[in-house]
């Protein structure tokens with residue numbers, strides 16, 4: 001491979017530079033400035049949701065959602081076995097107990113049947129994660145939540161652009177949480193957003209992330225607050241990236257098609273597939289290599305040929321600090337042992353991905 005293939009690097013360029021220069025020239029480089037509310041409004045319009053509050057990270061967004069819902073000591077929060085650790089950490093920050101639930105082997109997302117088995121008197125919330133841009137079965141999850149009076153915080157940090165029944169992820173639960181970390185569909189360098197249709201609760205979050213500063217008396221802080229505000233510089237990047245969001249999604253969709261056309265006839269290859277109600281954003285194209293083939297050897301061979309790939313998140317209950325919450329999650333283990341994230345950065349050209357797909361095929365002996 002002669003060209004450098006990117007796994008998940010962000011695509012930034014001229015528009016981003018223009019927005020950043022404007023932010024700097026305006027003097028607003030910190031948390032005040034017009035780009036933050038503008039970015040929030042643009043995202044709300046894009047998602048078709050009432051309110052968005054920009055914050056410092058996706059982790060902060062999940063934390064604020066749990067905090068605002070009053071979830072804490074003695075409460076249980078259901079999380080999927082396959083996710084990044086940042087889904088679970090905020091549950092611990094508020095003092096609640098994560099209850100780890102196995103995933104579905106087709107979607108790799110939390111299995112609604114297993115959610116029902118895990119609900120107890122102490123369960124207060126579910127955090128479904130739309131893993132790698134593949135949306136969860138939100139219809140079923142919202143039904144279960146309704147039956148048991150549970151709150152739902154969607155971890156939509158990986159799923160901007162993904163839909164369920166044509167509605168954007170993040171807008172089904174009480175809150176949705178986005179991330180604009182360096183490798184996400186759009187990036188602000190580092191940042192996140194809480195999104196919701198509940199304007200009243202969002203006003204509270206907006207106030208809490210600004211050190212709970214009293215609206216009328218700036219010197220008064222009526223309660224403990226947080227400094228999780230996004231800066232004008234970050235929002236400038238976000239606005240520039242919003243202009244490219246459709247192009248990014250189109251490109252990622254075409255990458256998935258290329259991989260699928262090149263590899264899906266191999267009997268030992270299984271792509272991560274959507275639920276019938278879901279439309280993937282293809283933040284990452286992911287697949288499993290089933291059978292005796294050794295994943296680490298395959299990864300090594302791909303690396304030698306200039307193809308960067310990444311393993312799937314390890315089942316969350318195997319993290320040393322979370323083993324006390326570990327449960328039997330055999331589907332998550334199977335996916336971890338056989339799954340790969342393929343090069344999906346929008347810096348790659350479609351021809352690069354065609355070459356990558358041929359190399360993968362050759363390495364797999366297809």
Ligand SMILES: Cc1ncc(COP(=O)(O)O)c(C=O)c1O
Nearest residue numbers: 057058059084086087157179181
């Ligand atoms: C599933 C998941 N949840 C939460 C996060 C946290 O987002 P951030 O890195 O912006 O804090 C991420 C991304 O990093 C993620 O992939």
